Amino acid sequence: MFGELWESFTDALxxxxxxxHFLFRLVVNTPRVLLRFNLISQQIFNSGxxxxxxxxxxxxxxxxxxGLQGFQLLQRFGSAESLGTAATIGLVKELxxxxxxxxxxxRAGTALASELGLMRATDQLSAMEMMAVDxxxxxxxxxxxxxxxxMPLLAAIFSVIGIYGAQLVGVQIMGVDSGSFWxxxxxxxxxxxxxxxxxxxxxxxxxxxxxxxxxxxxxxxxAEGVGRATTSTVVTSAVVILFLDYLITAAxx
Amino acid sequence: MRKSRTLNxxxxxxxxxxxxxxxxxxxxxxxxxxxxxxxxxxxVIAKFDNIGDLKVGAPxxxxxxxxxxxxxxxxxxxxYKAVVxxxxxxxxxxxxxxxxxxxxxxxxxxxxxxxxTAGGADTYIKDKGQIDFTQxxxxxxxxxxxxxxxxxxxxxxxxxxxxxxxxxxxKTK
Numbered sequence: 001m002f003g004e005l006w007e008s009f010t011d012a013l014x015x016x017x018x019x020x021h022f023l024f025r026l027v028v029n030t031p032r033v034l035l036r037f038n039l040i041s042q043q044i045f046n047s048g049x050x051x052x053x054x055x056x057x058x059x060x061x062x063x064x065x066x067g068l069q070g071f072q073l074l075q076r077f078g079s080a081e082s083l084g085t086a087a088t089i090g091l092v093k094e095l096x097x098x099x100x101x102x103x104x105x106x107r108a109g110t111a112l113a114s115e116l117g118l119m120r121a122t123d124q125l126s127a128m129e130m131m132a133v134d135x136x137x138x139x140x141x142x143x144x145x146x147x148x149x150x151m152p153l154l155a156a157i158f159s160v161i162g163i164y165g166a167q168l169v170g171v172q173i174m175g176v177d178s179g180s181f182w183x184x185x186x187x188x189x190x191x192x193x194x195x196x197x198x199x200x201x202x203x204x205x206x207x208x209x210x211x212x213x214x215x216x217x218x219x220x221x222x223a224e225g226v227g228r229a230t231t232s233t234v235v236t237s238a239v240v241i242l243f244l245d246y247l248i249t250a251a252x253x
Numbered sequence: 254m255r256k257s258r259t260l261n262x263x264x265x266x267x268x269x270x271x272x273x274x275x276x277x278x279x280x281x282x283x284x285x286x287x288x289x290x291x292x293x294x295x296x297v298i299a300k301f302d303n304i305g306d307l308k309v310g311a312p313x314x315x316x317x318x319x320x321x322x323x324x325x326x327x328x329x330x331x332x333y334k335a336v337v338x339x340x341x342x343x344x345x346x347x348x349x350x351x352x353x354x355x356x357x358x359x360x361x362x363x364x365x366x367x368x369x370t371a372g373g374a375d376t377y378i379k380d381k382g383q384i385d386f387t388q389x390x391x392x393x394x395x396x397x398x399x400x401x402x403x404x405x406x407x408x409x410x411x412x413x414x415x416x417x418x419x420x421x422x423x424k425t426k
Contacts, residue, residue, distance in 0.1 A: 045267065049263045088282050153270070153272065157271055179319045183310050183311065187310040191283050
């Protein structure tokens with residue numbers, strides 16, 4: 001009983017250590033991959049541009065819900081004009097980065113993990129090694145960098161669409177004055193709020209992409225193993241995102 | 254080659270869209286906005302005894318219509334007054350010189366804004382002009398203080414009623 005607990009604890013430590021080691025390998029190989037921008041560009045397209053539809057749709061609806069809920073709540077205090085402020089701060093600092101990262105883990109993270117896992121299962125990675133092509137450089141790092149670059153951009157798009165969603169409900173439907181919606185937002189939202197959002201989305205981008213490529217690269221080379229890698233990508237990403245979110249929020253206070 | 258061209262096109266438009274969104278967030282939702290997209294404006298100053306918590310960016314309205322914004326707030330240490338720079342839309346350039354500016358509150362807990370009431374003069378305020386008649390912000394603490402003072406005074410000499418002479422518009426300058 002006690003021995004099993006100890007064993008699972010050391011297993012977890014070993015996993016953490018190998019993730020850190022893997023990250024180090026990725027970072028060391030990054031400068032060489034940066035010269036072959038075509039590879040990264042293709043991965044930005046795969047993880048970023050292809051996630052655009054789901055990000056934009058979710059952003060619109062999250063913003064509309066914020067507009068509706070925020071209006072109902074603020075109206076009780078007779079300050080429905082601050083709806084713009086409430087919705088923007090909520091979106092830029094929290095909902096934008098976090099929801100985007102969760103969707104990103106579900107849409108792009110799973111794709112990365114299953115792609116790499118299948119490459120592992122069908123011995124494509126070993127074949128590359130046989131041809132003296134480093135799979136880390138050729139396959140893994142471009143995917144990692146593509147995710148890291150795409151994630152902050154996706155979060156920014158999410159926030160902007162969300163603000164317009166809140167504006168759509170608050171101003172067009174509920175009748176908040178459009179001038180106060182924007183002007184109150186402008187003098188209440190500071191640049192640090194936006195910076196915090198960008199810092200969060202960047203950190204989430206690194207975490208999500210790292211987890212996805214790690215899980216895929218070290219997947220058990222069977223159909224079941226690829227499935228398990230995909231599942232644990234989403235689960236681990238979600239927990240790590242929320243944990244990092246707390247850390248970064250506390251750091252910016 | 255054809256395929257990589259459409260691919261790069263997709264990547265490029267995605268990155269462009271993302272940076273446009275970042276640009277929007279940093280300039281349009283914060284007070285660091287760029288005024289380049291705005292309509293032509295002219296500037297007018299007004300001096301107030303007390304502006305309460307009036308902030309830069311607060312609306313300036315006439316008859317409830319927004320005609321401009323507060324561009325800058327400063328303190329004049331010669332006559333101890335707050336100097337508020339109003340940036341008004343050039344479309345509304347027929348504001349009489351004897352108009353008066355008052356600070357009002359939006360809703361119960363909302364922010365402050367400046368309301369202009371047109372006067373009757375035939376001449377209009379020019380760019381860099383000044384509004385001479387101003388009324389300070391309504392400060393809740395002062396009002397409570399006054400009510401309490403009146404209350405104790407009327408209790409002290411219950412024969413004479415409380416002085417009912419709140420000076421509505423104090424003329425400055």
